[in-house]
Amino acid sequence: MKHNFRRLAAMAVAVTVAAVLPISSAYAADAHKPKVALVMKSLANEFFLTMENGAKDYQKANAAQFDLITNGIKDETDTANQIRIVEQMIVSKVDAIVIAPADSKALVPVIKKAVDAGIIVVNIDNKLDNDVLKSKNLNVPFVGPNNRAGAKQVGDYLAKKLKSGDEVGILEGVSTTTNAQQRTAGFKDAMTTVGAKIDSVQSAEWEIDKGNSVAAAMLNEYPNIKALLAGNDNMAIGAVSAVRAAGKQGKVIVVGYDNINAIKPMLADGRVLATADQFAAKQAVFGIDVALKAIKDHKKQADLAGAVETPVQLITK
DSSP states (O other): OHHHHHHHHHHHHHHHHHHHHHHHHHHHTOSOOOEEEEEEEETTSHHHHHHHHHHHHHHHHTTTTOEEEEEEESSTTOHHHHHHHHHHHHHTTOSEEEEOOSSTTTTHHHHHHHHHTTOEEEEESSOOOHHHHHHTTOOOOEEEOOHHHHHHHHHHHHHTTOOTTOEEEEEESOTTSHHHHHHHHHHHHHHHHHTOEEEEEEEOTTOHHHHHHHHHHHHHHOTTEEEEEESSHHHHHHHHHHHHHTTOTTTSEEEOSSOOGGGHHHHHHTSSOEEEEOOHHHHHHHHHHHHHHHHHTTOOGGGSOSEEEOOOEEEEO
């Protein structure tokens, strides 16, 4: 699996380089250097800090090709502030916005304003809602992993430790986000296959503290739970604390999603069984490349390709 992934990653990097090289010469002859805004979710989440750092490193290595502005919100549910950030980027007349939306539906109207202003918009991390996009006659390409498939990989690995009838709980991210919904669906796919009983699916809003409180409540209400499946590693960290506080270490298995640095010691010592790496440092880079190529080719938003799937890999001890 790892060998195949390395080959996939190498191909992805090669595609990225190939996409960028022609841009350099095109921009050298152009007095206008594109300005790209990266708009993320909570920078309190290590995943998005890694994403930001990856984008900044990429811009430094390609400083002649584009300028970069990075923004994030204070927490995963601060949708109103993310909308304000996009409005500010419209006023600033950036050439492109690469956005990880905090809400799959609520961000669509302001994204339409950006597109109407002539700004190229690329969606990363959390997919915007297809029905709302259609209602606005809006095409926004999604650059990111297949969250359902990634979560199913994690769930399938967990399933090897379970038997039919075992009880589990799912900690979901912000329930109005597509990636939270898709990860929950992937977990359910895996648990259905093994015949596990899903006692509860509750939102812990991607946060450590919420993950702790939701997991604690589940363990109290359903004392026979054998595993907690968390839609991201922050919630998994909270779940690990809840398992310890309940005196159930070694009795309740925890899995996560994202492979942030903070989860790695927990994978090493078994407090967390598995997670999924969706390569935060590269996600924004892939999105930026799509935006830059669109600008170089003088494409309109409506002409952009619908989706670019990026790698996701199961990570275990």
